[in-house]
């Protein structure tokens with residue numbers, strides 16, 4: 077067995093320790109983030125043939141041709157977001173629901189949207205089953221944010237746009253933080269952190285990443 081390889085006989089506690097160790101090795105050091113990632117079982121969010129790879133540090137296919145992000149990237153984005161217990165968070169790109177589930181343990185309320193109704197339906201069923209009652213998931217085009225619920229303390233985008241969408245910048249509270257990948261979808265993108273100050277926005281480039289593209293409009297399913 078390699079350190080990354082699946083091991084069908086592995087004891088769940090040992091598997092979890094390896095999962096957390098891999099996160100720490102890749103720079104996820106925030107204790108609150110690690111605790112949340114320890115509590116949310118990624119195996120619940122990955123289905124069928126890929127489920128035995130859920131504890132490896134790699135992105136995996138989910139329904140509707142989308143992907144659940146790599147755990148270390150989820151951890152690093154969550155860490156950069158610096159979520160506080162009273163925060164209201166908006167996530168664009170519910171996907172499997174994994175990222176939203178982790179955020180729900182750190183924030184007061186999480187709003188999450190996806191352009192695929194089916195993904196929202198499946199994620200919402202999991203949130204109910206896991207008693208994650210502070211998440212509201214709806215199908216809508218996240219490029220426009222969610223003006224009715226704005227402003228947000230934190231915004232996380234898990235699909236890549238060429239530039240930070242203006243409506244999302246507008247829906248961020250002063251002092252708020254947004255973390256998102258930017259760049260062309262078929263090349264390397266950069267993960268950036270945008271902080272809204274009293275007078276404008278500060279941008280920090282965090283690391284290269286690769287995400288599925290942010291696509292405008294609701295999908296057909």
Ligand code: SAH
Nearest residue numbers: 144169171172174175190191218234290291
């Ligand atoms: N955060 C997810 C991974 C998301 S993959 C997880 O934890 O599993 C990116 C998601 O963004 C896809 O599900 C895709 O449907 C969604 N997406 C792409 N463009 C969008 C848009 N304009 N509005 C809302 N969701 C969008």
